[in-house]
Amino acid sequence: MSCFPDRMLHQICPMHAVLTPTGHIRQAGPTLHKIAPTPLAGARFLEIFDVYRPRAVDSMAQLLQTEGRKLHLRLRGGIRTPLKGILVSDGQGGAVINLSFGIAVVDAVRDYALTSTDFAPTDLAVEMLYLVEAKSAAMDASRSLNTRLQGAMVAAEERAYTDTLTGLRNRRALDVALDRLCRAGQPFALMHIDLDFFKQVNDTMGHAAGDQVLRTAARIMAEETRKDDIAARVGGDEFVIVFDALTSRTRLRDLAARMIARIEEPVAHDDRSCRISASIGIAISESEQPDAAQMLETADIALYAAKRAGRARFRFFSPDMLETSDTPALPAARA
The missing domain is CATH 3.30.70.270 (Reverse transcriptase/Diguanylate cyclase domain)
Structure with missing residues (x-):
């Protein structure tokens, strides 16, 4: 199915899925397993993920036609996290699709309790994680020292939006x-x-x-x-x-x-x-x-x-x- 051993894909693409010609998930990366609301192995990819851009992607044949183009997806169950993806055909009717959180990575880290080990070592999101952790620690310290400063809390809420x-x-x-x-x-x-x-x-x-x-x-x-x-x-x-x-x-x-x-x-x-x-x-x-x-x-x-x-x-x-x-x-x- 892939020229790379499964363990290599898990390390460099922890949010990948390998699809069979019928559109079922043969294997998936560890982070994808972590965020999915239901087991992935053997499930039909389009029953777990909603590909809403390009429109009308509801079969494996249509999914293969999107090869090389940016896909916009979201989980059908659980937390409907927006995802970005790109698909590459294996030339035998199947495909490998790699996903990412895009600019929603900070929300995803919070929603799924992700850590740096859930991302590829070269993923820039890892650096963002350290920044988020540092910001979280700073905010906790600030709240403990300024519980009566309502103006600061209002300003922080405004920044969040x-x-x-x-x-x-x-x-x-x-x-x-x-x-x-x-x-x-x-x-x-x-x-x-x-x-x-x-x-x-x-x-x-x-x-x-x-x-x-x-x-x-x-x-x-x-x-x-x-x-x-x-x-x-x-x-x-x-x-x-x-x-x-x-x-x-x-x-x-x-x-x-x-x-x-x-x-x-x-x-x-x-x-x-x-x-x-x-x-x-x-x-x-x-x-x-x-x-x-x-x-x-x-x-x-x-x-x-x-x-x-x-x-x-x-x-x-x-x-x-x-x-x-x-x-x-x-x-x-x-x-």
Whole structure:
């Protein structure tokens, strides 16, 4: 199945899975076993993991078609941790798929009680673990000495819900806001925004330029939203905006068009210009008690419709978009 002995894969890829031609898990790395809610050996991979991007991956044949592309997955049971993955075919109908936590690694360490031994020795996440442990120790000492300083506690909570690079809310804050709106039955709209051609900026001009682009895009989103709206960075170049009590298509259309136009303006960095655009998917709550996960999913579907339509545009979700779910995803995902 693999040119590497199992023990070697366990050491260098502790979150790998070796799949048979039928899509069942022949073996899996020790860390993958640790986070899985059910036994992995002999289980069908797609019954344990939900591959939600590219869409409509529900068979081994479709999974093999994603070879070499970044996959977005989550566990179907237990803690629905977001994962990133890449698949390589073994040429005999099976495959090896390697997974990682991406920017969710800190949450994963907390949720699964992971340690440095659960990662490959060369994984940069190991260094992050030491930083997290140091931060945790420092916070414990601080709390024991400052139990009556409520202002410090409020500031720490604010940091926990803020993306440090852009100053926007993070995924945790977004989940809290969506849960509150859904439980209250408050009407709202969701924009899922992806920066087109951001990867080219990082690859050709460096990460400092990429960070400058992200901060500029975040500033535009903050300026185009109201006090009660939530703008959050949920991935490397992905953002979600929640518009509280705003469901007017006309206003949402104007907001989306204005943000796209502003984001397309060149960003100066070291006497050079960074050029990107943005694609936007929009979902509007239709029921008195909408489901947060479903709202995010429909906004994501609309986003991909905007991508397929040529990028630098927006699309409102409509049920007929579900009929195109078997349309191949874009090459170089989210380029």
